[in-house]
Amino acid sequence: MQIQTQPNGFDLLLDGRLVLHHHSDAPCLFVGHGDARMDMYRGNFDIEDYVVERTPLRHAEVTETSDGIEIAFSAAEGQPARMVLTVSGDERNAVVFFNAHDLSVNRVWLRVQADADEHVWGGGEQMSYFDMRGRRFPLWTSEPGVGRDKTSEITFKADVTGKSGGDYWNTNYPQPTYVSSRRYALHVETTAYSAFDFRRDGFHEIEVWAVPERIELAARPSFVSLVEALSERFGRQPPLPEWVYGGAIIGLKDGARSYQRLENIIAAGTKVSGLWCEDWVGLRNTSFGARLFWDWKANEERYPGLRQRLAEMADRGIRFLGYVNPYLAVDGSLFPEADAAGYFAKNEAGETALVDFGEFDCGVVDFTNPDAVEWFAERVIGQNMIDFGLSGWMADFGEYLPIDVHLTNGVDARLMHNAWPTLWAEVNARAVESRGKTGEILFFMRAGYTGVQRYCPLLWAGDQSVDFTRHDGLVTVISGALSSGLLGNAYHHSDIGGYTSLFGNVRTAELIIRWAEMGAFTPVMRTHEGNRPRDNLQIDQDPEVLRHFARMTQVYVHLVPYLKSLVAEASSRGLPVQRPLFLHFEDDARTYAIQDAYLYGPDLLVAPVWQAGGTEWTTYLPAGAEWVHVWSGETYPGGADVTVAAPYGKPPVFHRAGSRFSELFAGLRNL
Amino acid sequence: MQIQTQPNGFDLLLDGRLVLHHHSDAPCLFVGHGDARMDMYRGNFDIEDYVVERTPLRHAEVTETSDGIEIAFSAAEGQPARMVLTVSGDERNAVVFFNAHDLSVNRVWLRVQADADEHVWGGGEQMSYFDMRGRRFPLWTSEPGVGRDKTSEITFKADVTGKSGGDYWNTNYPQPTYVSSRRYALHVETTAYSAFDFRRDGFHEIEVWAVPERIELAARPSFVSLVEALSERFGRQPPLPEWVYGGAIIGLKDGARSYQRLENIIAAGTKVSGLWCEDWVGLRNTSFGARLFWDWKANEERYPGLRQRLAEMADRGIRFLGYVNPYLAVDGSLFPEADAAGYFAKNEAGETALVDFGEFDCGVVDFTNPDAVEWFAERVIGQNMIDFGLSGWMADFGEYLPIDVHLTNGVDARLMHNAWPTLWAEVNARAVESRGKTGEILFFMRAGYTGVQRYCPLLWAGDQSVDFTRHDGLVTVISGALSSGLLGNAYHHSDIGGYTSLFGNVRTAELIIRWAEMGAFTPVMRTHEGNRPRDNLQIDQDPEVLRHFARMTQVYVHLVPYLKSLVAEASSRGLPVQRPLFLHFEDDARTYAIQDAYLYGPDLLVAPVWQAGGTEWTTYLPAGAEWVHVWSGETYPGGADVTVAAPYGKPPVFHRAGSRFSELFAGLRNL
Known part of the structure; x- marks a missing residue:
């Protein structure tokens, strides 16, 4: 890292790469004030910023201090400094700390030098565009959207009926980190709403709706060494459990009928490692159809004798997986316990905040309260799930923290919203760790943010539509795997056959077949019945589909020796299994x-x-x-x-x- | 007008109303720099601004000069002034001149004091919301959009197929002028893209993408006196021609068949003042269907013996009206004449700019060239239309000036785009004036901007969809009449039955019936066959509809004595015929x-x-x-x-x- 001062400006170089170029006529830093409107509709957000002020900080004074190089930025010479950056590091790494000298500042824009032919990747898990150049990417965890294409009929209908159509940048897992083809990576340490704007030829513009803690920069001679560095920075996952190598995890949510269906699937030659039943907690009937009962424990009615069953299956090498999310339905058994202890996020009036999930209300467990974390990890996941015998689960949601709740740590929920997925992953990881089962139990998440790498052993690509569309179909899974993989998430997989079936859009046999073909070449094969199982083809309903699926599980198992070498590489070097x-x-x-x-x-x-x-x-x-x-x-x-x-x-x-x-x-x- | 200085600020009052409140902590003026992307698709625009800078000018120094009161604004005390406002006026009127001391400034935001319960109206001709409070209104002349409602299927389809769905604020006739319920009016003198933002409780924010020439303010004790003042400011229209009072103008575009159809309509008891045939210039066949031939002269093939016919009709009190717009098709007879004389706007290379209107190209007559204006007024409108015997016409378009052409006056087309409708109106008015037929010939326009009042004798409400929808149906005509009326456009009317029929949306008998009922209570009744006459019901195709329509023309004629009193009031006081x-x-x-x-x-x-x-x-x-x-x-x-x-x-x-x-x-x- 090197700073070269010039008349009216400076250059910051990292291992020879010009990263920041500042001149009073072309400042690299702007500060100001915004007043955003943020509306949430069941995990979908309508956000609009009113930028009251955006002042270029044209004057920069560079001084050396014991902490590094200090750059004091002001609007003009003689004006008081509004932002002071402190830069430290070595030849290949730099950290830029932000220190606002002006309490009004809640928007920061930093311009990073760019080449016209540069490519950029990352931004968390990006489903539409792996190469982000030419577009702007807001970084805010949310529902990914249905169709995610404003020119498609499905997205239009989803927007009109539920504000849920989404767009190319919507993702469960954003992260303000990118990798440049100039062989450097940039990470913004913040949980505020931010945006990467890669639309300009000469610079990238980083926008943060707060004063970021810091920006971290790393330059390396190769992409592989860059990815290794990022993986070290964000944390590595435990290796995949041995049992996963046995075959596919079959997703069924058919109550006790699931057992027999599994036997039929196995009888067709399918290699199976697990049975995943998200309805293990039972169902609730709503006008939208059956929903899971959000009270995290085995439901004896829907799965009679489950504890015994899963022990028997485990003897045959087939594990049982369940489902959990960070909410508790008011009419469940866990809610009163958490409520009495004050473990829920609060509303304006200081009461337990209730969130409407569609004909049922839930409390939001407050993961900024260490006691609530401990309770959820021990009482819910530890006792009800791990001790019960589950070998894994979908750890759903994480992207839903309402922006108007009050939290124990006193931080504005709009600043905790992006932090939530990682907190949620940590709760799960801590529960697994408490039973000494890290690397043995496999939970998977769609939501993420900076640091989720350290806690979440496996990403899943979210809720693709059951189709071949460009922005919400099969192909988006690849972009999701590659972008998240570059940022240190070694393991990625998806719902074979897709998930979201709305407005008459249903699965074809061809879709399941093609998806299974891809799934065989990912670290974990797992099927999903989708949001409307009855309306959609299932793997066990069509002999050709089942035969094909069974064969692809054989392909998966055949490749296990190779896959194990990749898992070893992920553990030692942080390289993802799926790579650009x-x-x-x-x-x-x-x-x-x-x-x-x-x-x-x-x-x-x-x-x-x-x-x-x-x-x-x-x-x-x-x-x-x-x-x-x-x-x-x-x-x-x-x-x-x-x-x-x-x-x-x-x-x-x-x-x-x-x-x-x-x-x-x-x-x-x-x- | 009164300026009260205070420590760190000032107040500007107009007849006791606080209009501007400035304090270093709550500045009223922001300046900066933007870099807008503007894309045009056949009169529809996709515009996005990148605001590079928006600096609050916190420090204001007020001094009295011989020109009025000068207020020098700077970012901070001791900093150079970036904008100097000069304010002059009397108790009830003020003019604020803008003088930028900084060439980089191309964005200006001014906050005008507001009350929480204030209402605001105007903004040109607003079709969706008459009371503009609570919303933001970009002011940029364009196609109005189809459906104009992002939640409607029609708008979605229009957006996807032609970027033409529009939104609540799209209008052919924007004008940066509003009337407040606090009994004052504010007008921004500029032709740049601008926006009125009425979403905040405590202030309105005026945004201009240039340094505006000036802002004009008028306070009056009553709404009537405010409207009188605005009408005086922007100019008054000639009275309606006497012949209009004879009944409805019947729009047919059926070639020579139009004559017989008119006779049938008259035979049903319809009071008729005119026959309007936009196809008087002949047709061109395209894959979209028949289009008008854009070469402005009578077409002998489609209307054989028209000159004789219209004289005969005039003897019976029925006038003939035609159609014109500011473009000339390359394959017409007028194009070579204008091209040879250099009357067209130029492209980057200095050649005649050709605009694709869908399978045919046109030149854009450059109305910043006085010779071109003179030629169009004399040669085209004067000789081919007035001397030929037309008593009026639709003066279409005006909102289509491409933003990338080069004009004789050297001004950026993005700054001339909004000016175009008024220039176009002036060309028409000048031609009429040259024949001494002001108040005798009636042309009507949908496009407008500041000053169109002086030249255009009659507005028409644009291209409503043939339906009852909230944002593009019958009801929008009322909002259009009321908003434009407040700003000095006394005469307004619409296509009875609506115009736009797309995506299977067609007219019902009920729609024509209800629209005719409204038309009888407007200054001019006129029908239109719509964009797809063959697919849509016409007034003469259904006996009940025709009987009803005939009766409503009788209602119109019955009210003529009253209407004449309103016309007199419009001439003497500038009050519109249709009033909120x-x-x-x-x-x-x-x-x-x-x-x-x-x-x-x-x-x-x-x-x-x-x-x-x-x-x-x-x-x-x-x-x-x-x-x-x-x-x-x-x-x-x-x-x-x-x-x-x-x-x-x-x-x-x-x-x-x-x-x-x-x-x-x-x-x-x-x-």
Whole structure:
């Protein structure tokens, strides 16, 4: 890190890269004041800022102090400093601390030097655009949206009926961190609403609706070393549990009927590692249909003798997984206990805040209260779930903290909203840890934020629509895996077959088939019945689909030796299992914007068929290797597009010629 | 006008009203710099501003000079002045001149003091919201939009297929002028993009994307005197031509078949003053259907012997009207003439700019070139239209000046875009004036901007959808009439039956019937076949509709003595024919937000049935008068809602008890 002062300005360089360029005519820092309107509708937000002030801080005075280099910014020479940045670090790393000398400041804009042909990735888990250049990305955890495309009929209907259509940037897991093709990463340490604006040629603009704690910068010679550094910074996940390698986790929510359906699925040749029943807590009937009963304990009525059942299944190598979220329904058994102890977030009047989830109200457990955390981890997850025998669960929500509740730590809920997913992950991780089951129990989350890496062993890609659409279908899972993977989330997976079925949009057999093909090349295979099981095709309803699915679980299991090597790599180096092509082919700039294919570890390239009706498929093979099509054994040169047949069951997958796993990969042809 | 200085601030008062309040902690002026993206799609715009700087000018120094009071604003004491306002005027009027001392400034925000319960009206011709309080209104002339409601299927489809759905604030005729319930008016003299933001309790915020020339303020004791003052400021229209009083103008575009259809309409008892054929210039076939041929002269093929015909019709008291707009199709006869003379706006390369209007290209006549104005007025309108014998025309467009053309006067097209409607009106008025036919020839426009009042004798409400919808149907015409009327546009009318039929939305008989009922109580009755005549019901296709329409023309003609008194009032005092209820009942604040009923002159209250299926109708009668229902003769007290029967042919209309036209109004019962 180096600061070069100039007349009327300075440059900040990191390992030779110009990161900040400041001149009184082109200032890098703006401060001001905003007055945002924020409305929440069941996890969807309508947010509009009224920027009252945005003042360029043209004058900068650079001085060296014992803490590092101090840069005092003011509107003009002779004016009082409004923001003082303190920069410290070494050649490749820098930390910029922000110190506002003006209490009115609640908006900060920082311009970071950019090249016109630069690419940027990250931003948490981005579902629409992996390469974020050319667009602006608000970073605020929320429902991801339905359709996520303002030109689609589904999004229009979702917007009109529930303000829930979403847009390209909506995600359960935002994170104000990006990786640049200039081989540096930038992270903003804040939980405030923020936005990355990558629309300008000459600079990126970082906007924070608060004075951020700090900005961290890291430059490295390669993308791999950058990802290693980020993974170290944000924390690594435990390895996958051994039991997962047994096959797919089958998602059913059919009460006691689920057992028999599972047997039929197994009988078809399916390799199964677990049965996941989110309805293990029982159901509630509402006018929207059956909903889960949000009182986190086994429901004897819906799953009679579950404790005995799951022990029996475990003996056969099949684990049982459940569901939990951070809310408690007022009519459940846990609510009164938490309410009496004062564990819920409060409303304006100091009473327990009740949140309407659609014909039922819930309390929000206040995870800024250490006693509430301890109670939820021990009493709810520890006793009712782990001690009961669950081997994992969906840890749902996390992105729903209402912005108007009052919390024990006294911090504005608008500043805690983004922090919530990580707090929620920590509660889960702590419960698992308390039973010594880290790396043995597998919970999975869609919500995330900075630091979730340390606690959440597995991401799931959220609630895709049951279709092949560009912004809410199968293909979005890849972007989600690649963006989150770069930021240190090694494990990612998705609902095979998608989840959201609304406005008459239902699953086709082809969709399940193509999704299962992709799922076999991810660290965890898991199915979901979706939000409307009765209206949608299930894997066990169509013999062709089931046969295909069973075969893909065999593919998954066949690849376990390779997958284990990737898990080892994730533990030791923090490299994600699913990787963008450029991670290992950084000299081939043609790979920089690819978001519909990925490397599954260093040696496999997977290009899922993500459109309907495809019988052949074209993908780009990076330069610097030769590639063997796993189903035909044909070898193709890198640095060119290749078109291969892509019938059901043979998704376009290539292995690197000369891989030490070549023999294993060749074995796929015999499945 | 009075300026009171205080420590760290000042107040500007106008006839006792606090208009500007400035304090270093609550500054009234912000300046800065923006970099807007503006994209145009056939008259629809996608505009997004990137506000680079918005600096509060906290420090104000007030000095008296010979020109008035000078207020020098700077960011802080001791800093150079960035904007100097010069304020002059008398007790009731003030002018504030803006003088930027900083060339970088291209955004100005001014906060005007507001009361929490204040109402504001104006903004040009506003179709969705007459009372603008609580919303923000960009002021930029454009297509009005289809549906104009982001929650409607029609708007969604129009947006997706043509970016043409529009929103509540889109209008052909914006004007940065408002009238406040605090009995003052504010006008911004600028042609730049601007916006009025009425969403805050304590202030209105005026935003201008340039340094405005000046802001004009007028305070008056009553709304009537305010409207008189605005009408004087912006200019008054000539009285309506005598021939208009003969009945309705029938819009047909059926070539020579129009004559016979007109005879059938007359035979049904319809009072007719004119035949309006926009296809008088002939047609062009495109894949979208038939379009007008944009070469402004009579088309002998489509209207054989038109010159003779219109003379014959005139002898029977029926005038002929045509159509013109400011573009010339490249394949017409006028284009080469204008092109050779260099009368068109130019592109980047200095060549004639060609604008694609959908399978045909046009040149844009450059009305900043005095020679081009003269040519269009004399050669096109003068010779081809007036001398040919037309008695009027639709002067279409005006809101389409592309923002990337180069103009003779050297001003950026983005600054001339809003000026265009008034220039276009002036060209028309000048042509009429050149033949000494002001007040005899009637042209009508939908586009407008500041100053259009002086030139355009009649507004038409644009292109409503053929339905009863809240934001694009019949009811929007009332808001358009009332808002534009307050700003000095005395004459307003609309397409009876609406215009826009898209996505399967077609006219019902009920719609034509209800629209004709309203049209009888406006200064001019005129029908339109709509954009898709073949798909939509026409007035002469259904005997019940035609009978009803004929009767409503009789109502119109019956009211002519009263209408003439209103025209006289418009000429002498500038009061509009259609008036908001509060104009004459300003002590009754319940009238302030009413936008679905209006006063037709001082003595008639008209509450058009604007929803389908209504057999009775409820409206509010203002306090301070007694009201006689014209169809039943029953008297109702003011200050309360009244519900009356509203069968076809008897729209809810009331006259003021004791009106000097009481006998005339009573005569309506015999029609």
